[in-house]
Amino acid sequence: MIKTTELKKAYGELEVLKGITTQIDKGEVVAVIGPSGSGKSTFLRCLNLMETPTSGDVLFKDTLLTDPKLKEAQIDTIREDIGMVFQHFNLFPNKTVLENICLAPVMRKKATPAQALVKAEELLKKVGLLDKKNAYPNQLSGGQKQRVAIARALAMEPEMMLFDEPTSALDPEMVKEVLLVIQDLAKSHMTTVIVTHEMNFAKKVASRVLFIDQGMIVEEGTPEELFDFPKQERTKIFLDKIT
Numbered sequence: 001m002i003k004t005t006e007l008k009k010a011y012g013e014l015e016v017l018k019g020i021t022t023q024i025d026k027g028e029v030v031a032v033i034g035p036s037g038s039g040k041s042t043f044l045r046c047l048n049l050m051e052t053p054t055s056g057d058v059l060f061k062d063t064l065l066t067d068p069k070l071k072e073a074q075i076d077t078i079r080e081d082i083g084m085v086f087q088h089f090n091l092f093p094n095k096t097v098l099e100n101i102c103l104a105p106v107m108r109k110k111a112t113p114a115q116a117l118v119k120a121e122e123l124l125k126k127v128g129l130l131d132k133k134n135a136y137p138n139q140l141s142g143g144q145k146q147r148v149a150i151a152r153a154l155a156m157e158p159e160m161m162l163f164d165e166p167t168s169a170l171d172p173e174m175v176k177e178v179l180l181v182i183q184d185l186a187k188s189h190m191t192t193v194i195v196t197h198e199m200n201f202a203k204k205v206a207s208r209v210l211f212i213d214q215g216m217i218v219e220e221g222t223p224e225e226l227f228d229f230p231k232q233e234r235t236k237i238f239l240d241k242i243t
C-alpha cells in the first residue's frame, strides 16, 4: 500500500527523520511506538505529504508521492485516499456532526449532498453516534468527538487510515470507546497506521509494531516479538519505562 525509502525530514538544523525505510501492506495494522519527540508524528505526516520530506521517497500504490513533477491537484486527490485522525479531533466547531462529516465528500465531489448524508448517517451508526447527528462539537465528550472525527475521515472512503495518538487527549473512561471503533476498522482489514501509547491495544490489534527512536526505526516485529522478546537495548529501556 505504502512504502518509504530512506525517508528524511529536517527542520533547519534539526534532523527529525534520519532515513526511514519501511513498507505497509494492504490490510496491515501497524502500531508505531516510541518516546516523545522521536519523530512519530512527522513520519505519519510525511506519509500523506502533510509534510514534505527533505529527501527519500514515499510510494503510495503506484504513485511516487515524492516525485517533484507531481502537481498539487494530484497530491490532493491522493490525500483523499489516506484518512487521518489527530490527537485533538480538529472538528469544525461551527458545524454540526453531520455537516462535519459531509463537508469534504461534497466539496471534493465524491458524493452529492444527498449521497453524503446517507453515508454519514451510516457511519454515525457504525460509531454509535447517530443520535448526535445534529449536535455541535462542543456538545460532545472527547470520546464522542473523536468518534465523529473517525467517521469524518471514513466518509472519504480512504484506502488507508493514519491515527496520531487518537486517545492521548481523552479522559481515561473514554479511551475504550474510541479504541473499539479503531479495532472494528482493523478487523474489517482497513490498512492502518496508528501512533499510540496504548500498549495493550497494540498487542491485541496490531499485526506489526514499529519502535521509532531518534528518527529511526530501531526495531520492528510482531507484537509478541517486540513486547515480549525485544532485541535492542533501546527498545528494552523504552518498554521498561512505560510498563
Ligand code: ADP
Pocket (backbone or CB within 6 Å): 011, 014, 016, 034, 035, 036, 037, 038, 039, 040, 041, 042, 043
Ligand atoms: P513525536 O510525534 O514522536 O513526539 P514529532 O514528530 O512531533 O515527534 O517531533 C519530532 C521532533 O521534530 C521534535 O523535536 C519536534 O520539536 C520537531 N518538530 C516537529 N514539527 C516541527 C516543525 N513544524 N518545526 C520544527 N520542529 C518540529
Ligand code: MG
Pocket (backbone or CB within 6 Å): 040, 041, 042, 164, 165
Ligand atoms: Mg506526536
